[in-house]
Amino acid sequence: MNLIHQLTTKPWEASAELPLQVKHSTQQNKRIALKVFLGVVTVLFMLLIVAYAGRMAYEDWRPAPQIRLLWANTLVLLLGSLGLELAQYAVRRGKQKLLYQSLIAAGLCTLLFLIGQSQAWRELGSLVYFQVTNPAIAFFYMITGLHAVHLIGGLVVWSQILIRLWRGFELEKVRHSVELCTLYWHFLLLVWLVLFGLLFTGNNLDELMIICGIKGRT
Amino acid sequence: MQHMTHDESAEVGPLEVAEMELYHPKTFLGKYIWSQDAKVIAIQYAITAISIGLVALVLSWMMRLQLAFPNSFSFIDPSNYLQAVTMHGMIMVVYLLTALFLGGFGNYLIPLMVGARDMVFPYLNMLSFWIYLFAVILLVVSFFVPGGPTGSGWTLYPPQAILPGTPGATWGIILMLVSLICFIIGFTMGGLNYVVTILQARTRGMTLMRMPLTIWGIFVATILALLAFPALFVSAVMMLFDLLLGTSFFMPALVSMGKQASYTGGSPLLFQHLFWFFGHPEVYIVALPAFGIVSDLLSVHARKNIFGYRMMVWAIVAIGILSFFVWAHHMYVSGMNPYFGFFFATTTLIIAIPTALKVYNWVLTLWQGSIHLTVPMLFAIGFIFAFLHGGLTGLFLGNVSVSVPLSDTMFVVAHFHMVMAVAPVMVVLGAIYHWYPKITGRMMHEGMGKIHFWTTFLGTYAIYLPMHYLGFLGVPRRYFSVAGTNFIPASAHGLNIGITLAALLVGAFQLLFLYNLFWSYFKGKPSGPNPWNATTLEWQTSETPPIHGNFGAELPKVYRWAYDFSVPGVVADFIPQNMAPQDVQRG
Numbered sequence: 001m002n003l004i005h006q007l008t009t010k011p012w013e014a015s016a017e018l019p020l021q022v023k024h025s026t027q028q029n030k031r032i033a034l035k036v037f038l039g040v041v042t043v044l045f046m047l048l049i050v051a052y053a054g055r056m057a058y059e060d061w062r063p064a065p066q067i068r069l070l071w072a073n074t075l076v077l078l079l080g081s082l083g084l085e086l087a088q089y090a091v092r093r094g095k096q097k098l099l100y101q102s103l104i105a106a107g108l109c110t111l112l113f114l115i116g117q118s119q120a121w122r123e124l125g126s127l128v129y130f131q132v133t134n135p136a137i138a139f140f141y142m143i144t145g146l147h148a149v150h151l152i153g154g155l156v157v158w159s160q161i162l163i164r165l166w167r168g169f170e171l172e173k174v175r176h177s178v179e180l181c182t183l184y185w186h187f188l189l190l191v192w193l194v195l196f197g198l199l200f201t202g203n204n205l206d207e208l209m210i211i212c213g214i215k216g217r218t
Numbered sequence: 219m220q221h222m223t224h225d226e227s228a229e230v231g232p233l234e235v236a237e238m239e240l241y242h243p244k245t246f247l248g249k250y251i252w253s254q255d256a257k258v259i260a261i262q263y264a265i266t267a268i269s270i271g272l273v274a275l276v277l278s279w280m281m282r283l284q285l286a287f288p289n290s291f292s293f294i295d296p297s298n299y300l301q302a303v304t305m306h307g308m309i310m311v312v313y314l315l316t317a318l319f320l321g322g323f324g325n326y327l328i329p330l331m332v333g334a335r336d337m338v339f340p341y342l343n344m345l346s347f348w349i350y351l352f353a354v355i356l357l358v359v360s361f362f363v364p365g366g367p368t369g370s371g372w373t374l375y376p377p378q379a380i381l382p383g384t385p386g387a388t389w390g391i392i393l394m395l396v397s398l399i400c401f402i403i404g405f406t407m408g409g410l411n412y413v414v415t416i417l418q419a420r421t422r423g424m425t426l427m428r429m430p431l432t433i434w435g436i437f438v439a440t441i442l443a444l445l446a447f448p449a450l451f452v453s454a455v456m457m458l459f460d461l462l463l464g465t466s467f468f469m470p471a472l473v474s475m476g477k478q479a480s481y482t483g484g485s486p487l488l489f490q491h492l493f494w495f496f497g498h499p500e501v502y503i504v505a506l507p508a509f510g511i512v513s514d515l516l517s518v519h520a521r522k523n524i525f526g527y528r529m530m531v532w533a534i535v536a537i538g539i540l541s542f543f544v545w546a547h548h549m550y551v552s553g554m555n556p557y558f559g560f561f562f563a564t565t566t567l568i569i570a571i572p573t574a575l576k577v578y579n580w581v582l583t584l585w586q587g588s589i590h591l592t593v594p595m596l597f598a599i600g601f602i603f604a605f606l607h608g609g610l611t612g613l614f615l616g617n618v619s620v621s622v623p624l625s626d627t628m629f630v631v632a633h634f635h636m637v638m639a640v641a642p643v644m645v646v647l648g649a650i651y652h653w654y655p656k657i658t659g660r661m662m663h664e665g666m667g668k669i670h671f672w673t674t675f676l677g678t679y680a681i682y683l684p685m686h687y688l689g690f691l692g693v694p695r696r697y698f699s700v701a702g703t704n705f706i707p708a709s710a711h712g713l714n715i716g717i718t719l720a721a722l723l724v725g726a727f728q729l730l731f732l733y734n735l736f737w738s739y740f741k742g743k744p745s746g747p748n749p750w751n752a753t754t755l756e757w758q759t760s761e762t763p764p765i766h767g768n769f770g771a772e773l774p775k776v777y778r779w780a781y782d783f784s785v786p787g788v789v790a791d792f793i794p795q796n797m798a799p800q801d802v803q804r805g
Contacts, residue, residue, distance in 0.1 A: 011427040011527055011779040029338045029418050033410045036444065040406060044448040047495070051452065051488055055467075060483045133482045138465035142455065 027176045034180050038187050041150065045191055048143050049198060053205055055135050057215060064136035065129045066201065073116035074196055080109030081189040084182040091178045094171055103165075103178070106185070107158050110151055117144055143195060147188065154184050240335060240767050254340035255766045256325045259347050261657070263321035266347075270354050271314035275725050277302040286718035288699050296698040297385040300369030303696055305357075307372030308394070311500060312401060313354055315642055319507040320405070320443065321350060323649060324412050324436045326657070330756035331433050333421025333774050333796075335767045337411045346411070349404030353397045360386070360393035368394045371696060373497070376468040376489050380461045382475055391461065395454040402447045402454075412440045421755075423776030427531065428795070430754050430780040431524065434531050435510020438538040439503045445542070446499035453492040460484065490552055494545035501638055502541040506534055508645035509576060512598050514780070515648050516580055518752045519595035520587030521791055523781035525579045533572035540569045550618050551625045559618040566616035570609070577606055588784065588791075592750075593667035597648025600675045601641050608637025611686065626696070629689020632682045640678045647674070647731070654735075655749045659762045660742030666734040670727055677724035684713045751792050754780045758794050 055061065083106025090098035121141065124130060131137060161177050198205045209215040243249045253259060280302045284294045325343065329336050337343045360367040369385030370378055378384050379391055386394075416437045420429070429437075456467040460481070468489040469481035509530075517524045524530060546554065546562040580602055589595065611633040615621045624630060647670070654662050691710055693700060700706055748757040760770040774796035782793040789803040 006426050007531075008528075009425065009427050011425070012523065012781070026338075029414050032417060033339065033414045036410055036413050037406070040444050040448060043445050044452065047449050047452050047492065051456075051467075051492065054488055054491070055485060058483065058485065132464050133466040133480065135466055135484065138459060138463075138467060142459060142465075146455075 030176070030180060031183075034183060038184075041187075041191070044146070045143075045195065048139075048146070049195070049205070052139050052143075052199055053209060053214075055139070056206060056209075062134050062136060063203065064134065064140050064200075065124065065127055067120045067123055069116060069120045069123060070196060070200055073113050073120065074192065076109050076116060077113045077189055077192055080106045080113060081182075081185045082106075083109055084178070084185045087178050088182040091171055091175045096171060099171065099178070100165065103158070103162060107155065107162070110155060110158075110185075114148055114151060117148055120144070140200065143199065147192060147195065150188055150191075154181065154188065157181055157184075240340075242766075252344060254336075254344045256329050256337045256340070256343060257657075257764065257766075257768075259343055260322050260325035262347050263317055263325060263350065266351055266354055267314050267318040267322060270309055270357070271318075272728075273358075274306045274309035274314065275728065277306040277309075279722060279725060281306065282718040282721045284698065286715040288701060297369060298366065299698045300371075300696070301367050301385050301390075304369050304372055304374075305361075305367050309357070310639065311372065311504070312398070313357065315504045315638075315646075316405070316443070316500070317350060317401075318646060319504060319642070320412065320436065320440060321347065321408055323432075323507060323511065324408070324440065326653070327432055327756065328412055328415050328436060329419070330656075330759070330764060330768055331430050331754055332416060332419060333424055333755050333769070333776060334415060334419035335769065335773070338415045338419050339411050342407045343411050346404045346408035349400055349407070353400035353404060356393050356397035356400065360390050360397070363389035363393065365389055373490075373493055374457070375493075376457060376460065376484075376486050377470065377472060377481075380457065380469075381472075381479075392458070395458050395461075398450060398454045402451045405443060405447060409440045409444045412436065413444070421773045421776060424795075427528070428776055428779045430510070431513040431527070431530055431534075432507070432510040434534050435507045435513075438534050439506040442499045442506070442538050442541060443503045446496045446503065449492045449496035453489055453496075456492075457489070487549075487552060487554065490549050491546070494548045495542075497548060498545040499538075499541045502537055504638060504642050506538065508601070508642040509534060511649045512601050512645050513580065513583075514754070515594050515598040515645075515652055516583050517781050517783065518652075518750050519590045519592050519598065520584050521590070521783045522583055522587035523783055525582035525585075526575075527779065527781060529575055530579055533575050536572040537569060540565060540572070544569060547616055547621070550621050556618075563616055563618050567613065570613060570616075573609060577602065577609070592651075593662070593664060593671060594648040594652035594750075596668065596671045596675075597644045597651065600671065601644040601648065603675075604636055604644055604678070605641040608633055608635075608641055612637060624689060626694055627689040628685045628693045628695055631695045632685035632689060635678075635682050635685075640682065644675075647671075650735075652750065653756075654738065655745030655762070656756055656759075657763055658739055658742070659745055660738050661745045661749060662738040662742060663734050666730055666737075670731045670734065673727040673730075674724055677720050677727065680720035681717050681724065684717055688713060751790075753778075753782055753792050753794050755795055758796055 083102050086102035087099055087106060090096075090102055121144070124137065124140065129137075157177065158181055161174050161181065164174050164177075198208065206215070243253065243255075249255075250258060253262070280294055281299060283291055284299055325337070328334075357367075365386050365388050367386045368374070368379065368390035370380075370387075370391065374391070374394070380387055384391075416429075416433060453468075456465075459465045460467050460469050464480055466481045466484035468486050469479070469484040470486060471482045472479050513524050513530060543565045544562055546558055547566045550559055584599075611629070615624060615630065615633055651662055651667055654660070688710055691706060693706055693710055745762070747759065747762045750757070755774055755776070756764070758774060759768060775798075776795045777798050778793060778795055780795055782795075784791045785793060787804050789805045793802055
């Protein structure tokens with residue numbers, strides 16, 4: 001029964017047969033919970049982007065210097081996401097060795113990304129342009145920091161999967177966790193690409209606002 | 219770790235609901251302290267929320283004493299007056315009402331009303347409560363740190379919130395912001411649980427449109443909260459950065475205490491946008507569960523089906539969506555573009571349509587009903603009065619041209635207390651009287667309940683009705699003292715004394731309610747499983763109070779909606795949701 005039909009039934013009519021029901025399993029619950037959570041995270045980052053755009057509209061806006069290292073970091077995060085995609089493939093096909101390898105590779109790539117991000121932080125901090133009161137710079141630290149916190153949360157779950165594998169759990173028992181992790185990583189990659197593309201590589205957000213007519217060309 | 223053999227969703231047939239595994243505590247601690255049972259967590263939430271709410275009540279007394287008898291009390295000075303204003307507002311809105319409606323009633327009622335054994339993630343649920351408790355403790359700690367709690371107003375507007383001169387600008391504001399961040403993290407855990415439980419764990423036959431309106435209200439409010447709290451989260455984080463790291467998100471270049479501060483060019487207006495993007499949905503996070511619960515109370519105690527069930531559901535959803543497009547009506551005098559004001563006034567007034575529909579439907583539910591003036595019913599009717607009243611003054615304040623001269627006056631205080639304090643609290647109290655028999659197995663004392671209702675209802679009117687007139691006179695809100703102000707006549711002062719006396723009395727009569735809660739727990743009349751002859755599933759449990767797992771060996775099956783009262787041709791005046799058509803006695 002589709003949603004529209006469900007919402008337009010006449011509830012006051014009792015029925016002898018039992019309509020529905022929701023297929024209820026722990027795994028599906030977790031997947032839905034994760035999706036709702038990703039919705040919450042989307043709102044969080046959207047608000048940050050809107051706040052960034054709002055601040056950009058002021059005359060005294062000074063763009064932050066661009067850090068080249070971020071390109072490398074992006075590539076590494078992309079590899080991490082691919083690694084998990086591979087892990088998902090492996091766990092679905094029951095390939096234990098490949099699962100191990102790809103999981104560990106994905107985790108290492110993510111760790112590398114985090115190290116790279118902290119390196120970018122240090123690099124920005126050592127520049128002459130660095131000024132803590134420059135909102136562009138403060139936004140950079142805060143947004144990348146929040147993104148990193150979400151990745152660290154993901155790594156906690158990732159390490160739990162590894163521990164379970166080491167303890168000799170069957171593949172079937174970690175399958176669902178791997179799938180959820182993959183979804184989460186892809187999502188955070190997407191968030192990063194949007195953040196990176198809009199905010200940290202030149203004036204793209206500015207251009208976007210001009211194209212959308214929110215801002216006049218100066 | 220449990221051995222999972224077959225958890226494939228595909229193996230669960232279309233007409234089956236998988237039994238969930240319950241956590242079985244062995245010790246007292248596991249059962250009542252570190253409990254994973256939603257019902258125990260609900261009580262924990264409720265007790266914490268009401269306790270901190272009582273603190274906020276006492277703070278309101280402090281304010282009222284100062285306003286009525288200026289400078290007569292040595293324990294009130296301008297600083298702690300502002301601190302009382304701030305903490306009263308923040309506690310009541312976030313730590314009492316949000317936590318009580320969603321954490322308290324949500325946890326207790328969702329699994330029972332949708333026919334589930336528990337929330338789908340019991341462990342997360344437990345964690346949610348303990349993080350909430352931690353947030354409350356941080357808030358309480360802020361009363362005892364040097365400088366005391368923040369006194370920046372519950373809206374925490376920068377730059378003043380973090381500048382010297384504002385009370386609690388060092389420790390107080392830090393604790394406030396960290397406490398809010400914790401609250402939001404804890405709430406998100408709980409919120410995910412409520413949403414997934416309602417979507418996934420409904421029992422057989424419980425379609426979305428057979429859910430009681432209480433569940434609809436809590437469901438939509440939870441979604442609103444999940445989407446709105448990130449805005450508060452972001453603004454709290456950014457303000458913490460401004461305060462601790464010296465960034466300039468919200469802080470403009472300014473001279474503070476005669477010295478040029480190191481901030482440059484931040485935007486205080488940005489904070490206001492973020493804050494109210496959270497702040498306005500917050501009103502409905504509190505109101506929607508109240509709407510839902512009151513619908514059920516009216517229907518049960520008037521022995522009549524709710525008028526326009528589908529319209530009620532759609533109105534809840536519509537109000538929820540619209541509430542995200544009205545935030546800047548809190549900012550008419552902030553200097554934003556006037557065209558924004560036009561847009562936000564329009565959206566604000568549009569919300570009146572679904573809201574008015576709901577009020578009409580409540581009244582039409584009462585019309586020709588068999589109205590039983592029980593205590594929950596009295597509170598439900600009291601709610602309609604208070605909400606209608608607050609809603610109508612909302613129309614005043616929604617219009618820019620009327621709102622601007624009334625900004626920051628007592629009229630605003632009167633408006634939002636009517637609509638957001640008195641109205642939801644009426645529902646909270648009615649709901650406690652209504653569900654207390656299920657929670658404890660005993661009825662609350664009716665005589666005490668009726669005294670409690672009339673004093674609260676008439677008393678709150680005695681507080682807030684005159685306050686509207688003070689607002690028209692131009693008496694400002696938040697001021698410690700208005701002495702020496704020419705335009706405020708002496709009669710306003712008399713009114714202030716009257717308001718304060720009423721406030722003290724209303725507060726004192728809440729003690730009678732607390733006494734009733736304790737007294738009835740031990741001495742109340744045994745209630746039996748279904749004292750109100752209600753139809754919803756929580757009243758059909760095999761044990762009262764319901765045991766861990768809620769229902770007996772088998773989950774109930776739902777054959778009808780929650781509002782089969784006084785069905786023509788049926789012997790009993792109500793048909794429980796889980797009664798099969800062939801079992802209904804017709805005469």
